[in-house]
Amino acid sequence: MPKNLYSDIYHILKGEIDSNVYPPKTILPGEEDLSERFSVTRNTIRRALKKLQEDGLVYTVKGRGVVVLEPIVDNRVMFSASNHFGFLDLMSFPQNKFIKKLTTKVLNFEEVVIDDELSKRTSFGIGDTAYYVERLRIFNGSAMAIDFSYFRKENLPGLSIDDAQGSIYQYIRDEKIFKIAAARSVSTVETVSDRESELLDLKEANCVGVLKRYVYTDLGNLFECTETKYVPNHFSLVGFESY
Amino acid sequence: MPKNLYSDIYHILKGEIDSNVYPPKTILPGEEDLSERFSVTRNTIRRALKKLQEDGLVYTVKGRGVVVLEPIVDNRVMFSASNHFGFLDLMSFPQNKFIKKLTTKVLNFEEVVIDDELSKRTSFGIGDTAYYVERLRIFNGSAMAIDFSYFRKENLPGLSIDDAQGSIYQYIRDEKIFKIAAARSVSTVETVSDRESELLDLKEANCVGVLKRYVYTDLGNLFECTETKYVPNHFSLVGFESY
DNA sequence: GAGTGGTCTAGACCACGGT
């Protein structure tokens, strides 16, 4: 479906790496060779290679070439910070097929005005109006996470409790209200409050993982601030960086 | 110090955003204007803008322009997955100035052969020899984290306990053994073992944050697998993605 | 020194947003 040259080339090369045409620790053909093979400029090849590098499949070394990296293994519910548009979309992660049933229970839905303290928590402006939503996430029958969310009302004027029950991102996409531009995330571990320990299936644990996400519209303003608190031992957050 | 055009331009623009020449939610001058201003091609401008976007400072929208994003606030010990070369280098993070004293205690240092089970844990090959190192990290007098590390011996033949006591990455850089190419990380929350709870200053908590990092050499092979277990409430892991 | 990737230029056409 992608009709960009560089994107096509990226997919082809990725397939060849996955199917061991280029095994780990080997060097890919040079950029010059690849441009000949695909009949494009070196520049276009470089964009495809850069995408492979961002995926963590290869690493390029000046003067040597493009090296295929060894793969690693892990087996939990992955929530990669990227491509994570809300909890409901998690089910579409290919690794997460074993989540048979994910339900959402809205615990709280109200309008709040951002005061000094909330502004520190959410980075919203003082005086802004926001929807405050609490949603309990139930995986295969156990309460595995709670989302505490603030949505700026200005950007989502008609939000209802029914939308919150479904996927808010689905709602945004369907209604074409705006586009989501970017997200910043901060991940921490915190000791749990009494209320949280009542709501979540923590077993013996007295801590939760916290993923705080700030989401931007394509006009540059923050429109969502969500803290997801999740139980230990069941979730992984993955990342990749090259230097 | 950087003598690349695009990198210079990136720093200049970043400074202008920080000092509010271009406030949040405004649009930067167009790429054409910027290329005129700096007397470079549009291509070079685009690279600088891409770097700003990777930093999470701006977001570009086709047909509209480059939007400056609103900043957010947070105040913990940051360990960004990127630029994190071992714990000792954490002190060089500008936000982390308040860590006055960080010491390391080596709890264990031995050679191991990777068997089936260790191979699953580390993604190293079966039969490889590795150094296994346990290091306790003490911040301002309290035991805040433990690192459980495996280093492939093949890549680090002469590693001694003294090197482990200092910064292993310092050692690698100084000895110019190889370059570090990339890292994959997986972040989780786990309930704690008895031994860990004895070693760490957990207070009431019975869980730890776990950051598992796989580090690659520039030849494409995995050379380190480290699990850092850290106490709750004191650390943040930051991320940024654009769509 | 031969070959690799890293940077940069000059110019072209397309797709999208706003009017």
Place this chain on the structure above:
DNA sequence: CCGTGGTCTAGACCACTCC
């Protein structure tokens, strides 16, 4: 429609790795 960023080409020079 015009102006924006997105993609692509053709060709150049430099810095690095390896032999």
